[in-house]
Amino acid sequence: MPPSRPASLLTLFGATGDLARRMLLPSLYDLEADGLLPAGMRILGTARSELDREGFINLVTASLKDVRNDDAALRGLIERLDYRAAGIDDAASMQALAEAITALRSGDVLYHLSTAPKFYGAACQALAAHGVNGEGTRVMLEKPIGSDLASSNAINDAVAGVFDExxxxxxxHYLGKEGVQNLIALRFGNSMFEPLWNARHIEQVQITVGETVGVEGRGDYYDESGALRDMIQNHMLQLLCLVAMEPPARFDPAAVRNEKIKVLRSLRPIGRDEVAAESVIGQYSAGAVGGVAVPGYVEEVGRPSGTETFVALRAHVDNWRWSGVPFYLRTGKRMPARSTEIYIQFRKVPYSIFGGAAAADMQPNGLLIRLQPEERIGLTLMSKTPGLDRNGLRLSQVVLDLDFHQEFASTRKRVAYERLYLDAIEGNGTLFVRRDETEAAWAWIDAIAAGWRATGMTPRPYQAGTCGPAAAVTLPDRRGHAWRE
Structure with a gap:
């Protein structure tokens, strides 16, 4: 296949939807403002909404009013815009859309399907039926794709019938976050960490994604997916891969994806015999978050439900680098604080030369990589406590703290979709997920879900505004570990 060229046309399906208005259109606006979109590239929005071009421009303008005040960028973006109403099951409207695509393109075309994944296959097949696929076209799909391995394969098979892998x-979108890019730079751009990045020197790894929000109007979707499918399969396994993978030969799509798939295939299965010991699930009840009273999950979705809103797992990567190191994954809604972080705890020093109180003060080193709400890296070290030490030397923990907002105060923070759009427009697939990765992730997740069903495991209640069920505390405690709070 010839190398991709920058797209001459971006066709956005679901252009009037929530994701488009909150994230996609503002990201394109920022790229336009910074002169990063290819000269002459057109943007064709499509959805079922019966709008003309002027109506779509009004919707776009309303979506951008709080992004930045740049009239020149807004005019530049508007000049690129067009719109065609279409339904993928309506041949006449799809024919009109195909004619518009043919008229507007002057080179490669990028299709972005910002729709429900169940429509991906039909949308791609409709594009093929009207002759606007083939050489010079590529497609973006939003994860999670499907609700299990079987449904994911069915969707991927349908898409693969139209587009090459x-x-x-x-x-x-987590892979487009600045903090995730910093994780890659930290690991593979510094010689001091890689020699220590293994089971000989690392005691445990924790990955936490805490959300203060509830289902936010996504009750029907979330009640079918739950935290296991929505967050762990979709985002947290990708973070685990970036922590645990071997150094790729190059920073390119094939090399990076090849190392990630090795990690996913090395995950120790958690099935019927293991779920009770290796997992905890919960569902939030009414409580208070940030001093504000909030309803419980069943009140939010309006019906009884056994869906988990909290999951904690102890995972193992069975290979030479990580043998014996537990990876603790924890995610939940209605937690006390919004936070996404990766914590690497190193092993204790093999012998303390400091007697008395100093020996008791000794704590293991830790590396904290925080992705949100603020992006920072902190390295916890032991240091001498200031003083005359007449009763023996004392030690204290100190943190070498890199605050990216402070360090790069003059550099504008990029949102994830700016980077992802730019890479997709330019044909760079490094930060996107390959099919075999999705299959390996779903296979691991499906075994956990099946184990819960087989053992009758149901979510434990936890009050909104707390850190999850009490049983989650004992998950690492049984190995002598504790969650970093």
Whole structure:
């Protein structure tokens, strides 16, 4: 296949939807403002909404009013815009859309399917039926794709019947976050960490994604997916891969994805015999978050439900680098604080030369990589406590703290979709997910879900505004570990 060229046309399905208005259109606006979109590239919005071009421009303008005040950028973006109403099951409207695509393109075309994943296959097949696929076209798909391995394979098979794998860009927006890029730079751009990045020197790894929000109007979707499918399969396994993978030969799509798939295939299965010991699930009840009273999950969705809103797992990567190191994954809604972080705890020093109180003060070193709400890296070290030490030397923990907002105060923070759009437009698939990655992730997740069903495991209640069920505390405690709070 010839190398991709920058797209001459971005066709956005679901252009009037929530994701488009909150994230996609503002990201394109920022790229336009910074002169990063290819000269002459057009943007064709499509959805079922019966709008004309002027109506779509009004919707776009309303979506951008709080992004930045740049009239020139807004005019530049508007000049790129067009709109065609279409339904993928309506041949006449799809024919009109195909004619518009043909008229507007002057080179490669990028299709972004910002729709429910169940429509991906039909949308791609409709594009093929009207002759606007083939050489010079590629497609972005939003994860999670499907609700299990079987449904994911069915969708991927349908898309693969129209687009080659190299032309399919599966979006996990976490991979576009600045903090995730910093994790890659930290690991592979510094010689001091890689010699220590293994079971000989690392005691445990924790990955936490805490959300203060509830289902936010997504009750029907979330009640079918739950935290296991929505967050762990979709985002947290990608973070685990970036922590645990071997150094790729190059920073390119094939090399990075090859190392990630090795990690996913090395995950120790958690099935019927293991779920009770290796997992905890919960569902929030009414409580208070940030001093504000909030309803419980069943009140939010309006019906009885056994869906988990909290999951904690102890995972193992069974290979030479990580043998014996537990990876603790924890995510939940209605937690006390919004936070996404990766914590690497190193092993204790093998012998303390400091007697008395100093020996008791000794704590293991830790590396904290925080992705949100603020992006920072902190390295916890032991240091001498200031003083005359007449009763023996004392030690204290200190943190070498890199605050990216402070360090790069003059550099504008980029949102994930700016980077992902730019890469997809330019044909760079490094930060997108390959099909075999989705399959390996779903296979691991499906075994956990099946184990819960087989053992009758149901979510334990936890009050909104707390850190999850009490049983989650004992998950690492049984190994002598504790969650970093």
């Amino acid at each position: 190299d032309c399919i860009y599966r979006v996990d």
